[in-house]
Amino acid sequence: MTMAALAAVLLSSAGAQAQTPPTSNAAPTQDNAIMVTIFFKHDQSRPLSELNAQLERQGFYKAFPPEGVEVVSWYVMMGVGQVVTLRLPASRLREVNRVIENSAWGAYHTEFYPTYDYKAVGIGNHEKAKQ
Numbered sequence: 001m002t003m004a005a006l007a008a009v010l011l012s013s014a015g016a017q018a019q020t021p022p023t024s025n026a027a028p029t030q031d032n033a034i035m036v037t038i039f040f041k042h043d044q045s046r047p048l049s050e051l052n053a054q055l056e057r058q059g060f061y062k063a064f065p066p067e068g069v070e071v072v073s074w075y076v077m078m079g080v081g082q083v084v085t086l087r088l089p090a091s092r093l094r095e096v097n098r099v100i101e102n103s104a105w106g107a108y109h110t111e112f113y114p115t116y117d118y119k120a121v122g123i124g125n126h127e128k129a130k131q
Helices: 002-017 046-057 090-103 119-130
Strands: 033-042 071-079 081-089 108-114
Touching: 033 090, 046 081, 081 090, 081 108, 090 108
Parallel strands: none
Antiparallel strands: 033 081, 033 108, 071 081
């Protein structure tokens, strides 16, 4: 009986770990859209020309952002590096992460901040409070 219980636990946990591959043609919708703000912090121990050459060799400029991922903003923060906010279906988050791992690491130290669009709710609350 103990063996049957152990087998059941192992089978159920194996199913829980299975991952579905990202849907490459998925578009962000009201139901599934997330935003991710990514800090690409420059390695300040190396000159910019060297970093750009490394990014070129690793295919960063070709791979990032992945096709079909919306760029909400992309700017330079002096003293930090580049800050990019993307909007994408949640199912494509792993794909974005892999592109960065394969093409940006070494030239940048990265930080990720997943978010969601709260603008309509925030403005609605503000307007309601003013009445």
